[in-house]
Amino acid sequence: xxxxxxxxSKNESQIMAEWIRSMEKSVxxxxxxxxxxLEEQCRSILTAVVTGVRVSGPTEIGGAxxxxxxxxxxxISTSRARQGFSPxxxxxxxxxxxxxxxxxxxxxxxxxxxxxxxxxxxxxxMLDRLALITSDAFMAAREELISRQQQELLELSxxxxxxxxxxxxxxxxxxxxxxxxxxxMESLLQTVVATNSKFAIIDITGVPTVDTxxxxxxxxxxxxxxxxxxxxxISGVRPQIAQTIVHLGINLEDVVTxxxxxxxxxxxxxxxxxxxxxxxxxxxxxxSGLFTKREE
Amino acid sequence: MERIPVLxxxxxxxxxxxxxxxxxxxxxxxxDVTQRISDWGSTGVLIDISSLEIVDSFIGRxxxxxxxxxxxxxxxxxxxxxxxxxxxxxxELGMSLPGVRTALSVEAGMELLFGTGAPAxxxxxxxxxxx
Amino acid sequence: xxxxxxxxxxxxxxxxxxxxxxxxxxxxxxxxxSLVDQTKLVTAASELARNALDHxxxxxxxxxxxxxxxxxxxxxxxxxxxxxIPDIEQALKDGFTSxxxxxxxxxxxxxxxxxFGIESEVGKGTRVTIAxxx
Numbered sequence: 001x002x003x004x005x006x007x008x009s010k011n012e013s014q015i016m017a018e019w020i021r022s023m024e025k026s027v028x029x030x031x032x033x034x035x036x037x038l039e040e041q042c043r044s045i046l047t048a049v050v051t052g053v054r055v056s057g058p059t060e061i062g063g064a065x066x067x068x069x070x071x072x073x074x075x076i077s078t079s080r081a082r083q084g085f086s087p088x089x090x091x092x093x094x095x096x097x098x099x100x101x102x103x104x105x106x107x108x109x110x111x112x113x114x115x116x117x118x119x120x121x122x123x124x125x126m127l128d129r130l131a132l133i134t135s136d137a138f139m140a141a142r143e144e145l146i147s148r149q150q151q152e153l154l155e156l157s158x159x160x161x162x163x164x165x166x167x168x169x170x171x172x173x174x175x176x177x178x179x180x181x182x183x184x185m186e187s188l189l190q191t192v193v194a195t196n197s198k199f200a201i202i203d204i205t206g207v208p209t210v211d212t213x214x215x216x217x218x219x220x221x222x223x224x225x226x227x228x229x230x231x232x233x234i235s236g237v238r239p240q241i242a243q244t245i246v247h248l249g250i251n252l253e254d255v256v257t258x259x260x261x262x263x264x265x266x267x268x269x270x271x272x273x274x275x276x277x278x279x280x281x282x283x284x285x286x287x288s289g290l291f292t293k294r295e296e
Numbered sequence: 297m298e299r300i301p302v303l304x305x306x307x308x309x310x311x312x313x314x315x316x317x318x319x320x321x322x323x324x325x326x327x328d329v330t331q332r333i334s335d336w337g338s339t340g341v342l343i344d345i346s347s348l349e350i351v352d353s354f355i356g357r358x359x360x361x362x363x364x365x366x367x368x369x370x371x372x373x374x375x376x377x378x379x380x381x382x383x384x385x386x387x388e389l390g391m392s393l394p395g396v397r398t399a400l401s402v403e404a405g406m407e408l409l410f411g412t413g414a415p416a417x418x419x420x421x422x423x424x425x426x427x
Numbered sequence: 428x429x430x431x432x433x434x435x436x437x438x439x440x441x442x443x444x445x446x447x448x449x450x451x452x453x454x455x456x457x458x459x460x461s462l463v464d465q466t467k468l469v470t471a472a473s474e475l476a477r478n479a480l481d482h483x484x485x486x487x488x489x490x491x492x493x494x495x496x497x498x499x500x501x502x503x504x505x506x507x508x509x510x511x512i513p514d515i516e517q518a519l520k521d522g523f524t525s526x527x528x529x530x531x532x533x534x535x536x537x538x539x540x541x542x543f544g545i546e547s548e549v550g551k552g553t554r555v556t557i558a559x560x561x
Contacts, residue, residue: 186463189380196400224383229376229398229405316449318441319477350448350466352473353532381466388467389474389535 003109003119004126005053011104016046018100023093032083041076046097048072049130058126061133073130074137081141090138094131098124150179158184160191167199167268168192169261171236173206181217188221192230199268200225203261205236215250222255231271233257235264300325302332308409309333309371310402312344322358329362333369340409341366344402346377356391363396374398376405432492438505439485444476447488451503454492458499460561467539468501468559474532475505475555483507483553493558500541500560508552515547 008015020042048069052058055065073094080090101123109116153174161169170188174180192200202218204210210218222232234257237245245252258264269276300321303310309332311325329341343359345351351359363373376399386393399405432454436447451472455465472488479486486507493500512518519534533555537543542558 182463185384186380189383193380193400196404198400198404220384220387223392224380224387227383227386227393227398228378228380229400316445318445320441349452350469350473352470352477353535354473354477381463384463385466385470385539388538389470389532390538391535 003115004058004105004122007104007108007119008053008101009050010108012046012050015097015100015104016042018103019046019097022096022099029085029089032080032085045069045072045076045094049097053126058122061126061129069130070133073134077134077137078141081138082145087135087138087142091131091135094134095127098127101127158187160188162195162197163201163265164269164274166195166197166272167201167265168195168197169201169203169265171203171206171261175209176207176214176217178213178217181214181221185217185221185224189224189228192225192228198230198272199233200230201233201235201261201264201268203236203264204234204241205238205261207236207241210241210244212248212250215245215248215252219252219255231256233264233267235259235261299328302328304332304336304338307336307338308340308342308406309336309338310342310344312347314347316350317355319354322355326358326361326365330365330369333366333371339371340406341371341373342402342405342409343373343375344377344405345375345382346379348382349379351378351382351386351391353389353391356386356393359396360393367395372397372409374405374408376400376402428493428495430491431494434490436488436490437485438476438479438487438507441480444473444480447476448473450490451501454490454501455559458492458501458561460501460559464559464561468503468557471536471539471557471559472503474536475503475557478532478555479505479507479509479553483509485509486552495560498560500558502542502556502558504554504556506552506554511549511551511553512545512547513549515545519545 020039023038023042048066052061052063052066052069056063057065060066061070076093077090080093102120105116105119105123109119158170158172158180161171163169168188168191170184172184176184188200188202191197202221204218207214218234222234225232232255234252234255237257237259256264256267258267266276298321300311300313300315300317302325303312309329311329313325315321317325332338333341341362343362345359348355359375363375366373374397375393378398397408399408434450436450437443438447448469452465452469455468460468476488479488484507486505486509489504489506491502491504493502519537533545536557540557540559542556542560544556545553547553
């Protein structure tokens with residue numbers, strides 16, 4: 001498609017100017033990137049596009065001529081992801097190149113309708129593909145950032161708290177995926193052994209959703225604890241979670257569940273042969289004899 | 297021939313497995329336990345596996361067998377000290393050790409077997425006749 | 428993917444099974460697998476080694492230490508020239524929970540590892556390959 005190549009080369013500076021101007025009109029994010037830097041980026045991209053079109057043509061985006069364009073777009077997209085641009089803003093950056101290029105095409109090919117249409121079509125395909133490269137790079141950068149943050153969160157150890165002699169509590173906050181569930185399970189079981197605790201209360205108040213996968217993880221933890229000689233109680237079951245569990249047909253027959261952590265604690269105390277008793281405050285009262293102090 | 301020692305504490309049999317058992321050793325242990333229960337009239341069997349780093353299906357079945365056989369002979373069995381990694385692996389493997397009661401420690405195991413009292417000395421009645 | 432080290436161990440009797448277990452334990456410790464991952468791999472190895480011995484009438488285990496980019500792993504291959512497994516799918520389903528005690532431990536072992544492959548021909552033998560990555 002020699003036409004497109006020529007049109008872009010011939011009109012490079014005008015396309016460049018219109019492109020930058022169009023971005024000034026839309027959201028420019030001067031908070032994240034300076035005008036000079038933006039212009040610099042536009043310039044280098046346009047130059048790379050011209051090279052690409054000249055060397056490999058507008059349709060062979062994978063070709064060698066497009067190498068620098070692809071690398072450049074990925075680089076810019078990755079840094080924008082890190083800077084905090086939205087995916088839309090990044091895509092718009094590339095797609096807004098369409099208007100100036102189409103204007104150039106119209107100026108040059110106004111006499112030939114067919115050629116005009118074909119060239120516009122080629123141009124749009126080319127820019128769409130470039131926009132996709134940009135979006136993919138953006139997504140990849142975001143995912144890498146998220147996975148790094150997830151790793152850090154995992155390492156902030158899930159705390160296992162000792163509520164009483166032989167009674168542990170494990171409050172889980174956030175989504176429970178496979179990786180986290182493994183860490184949580186190991187941590188809980190190790191603490192069970194280290195503290196010789198027969199009861200472990202797993203509180204899921206902070207778990208947003210329970211699906212079959214999460215339920216499986218919990219059940220595995222409970223089974224493992226039982227194999228070792230400890231009992232687990234699940235607490236913090238919210239009404240929606242209870243509904244989800246029933247709808248999904250998850251079998252919790254063997255599992256003791258309580259809505260509140262305090263109920264679970266009371267149960268654990270009871271099962272370990274303990275009782276909390278209020279002490280008499282007025283020892284001279286004739287009824288005081290009825291209150292006995294039990295040893296914990 | 298090497299054997300896993302079976303110790304006697306009153307009516308309790310105490311077994312501590314500390315070696316990586318090969319199959320013959322495991323089968324020998326099964327035999328020994330049943331024999332001893334029969335010889336000494338034991339009513340409780342406590343198997344300490346806190347040193348066992350691997351419990352595969354064979355060892356798991358051995359433990360379940362010991363529990364089942366002992367029950368037939370009138371004794372209860374408790375397995376204590378299972379390591380977390382072992383428990384996690386058993387769950388993944390799908391082994392549930394049916395009929396095997398477990399406890400976290402030897403003390404907890406003894407409590408399960410005998411309540412809070414110590415294992416009764418066999419040949420020594422709990423109630424002494426008042427003379 | 429590169430194979431850094433490799434060793435072949437016979438599985439002719441029950442002490443060989445213990446040695447094989449210990450070899451897997453040793454290598455996975457050296458590769459710094461977590462304790463739980465080590466336990467899973469050694470347990471799977473124990474199951475499959477025992478299978479090769481009991482059902483396969485004896486065989487061998489090949490242990491390889493692998494590296495793939497930044498990841499390191501261990502691969503084990505259990506081979507025997509025994510009777511083979513007629514219905515692999517069924518064997519993978521059978522577990523100890525089926526109660527007969529004849530569970531081949533195959534299905535369970537599969538869950539303990541990252542990679543699992545099995546080939547078997549009746550009358551010729553069986554070969555099970557497992558791998559665990561750090």
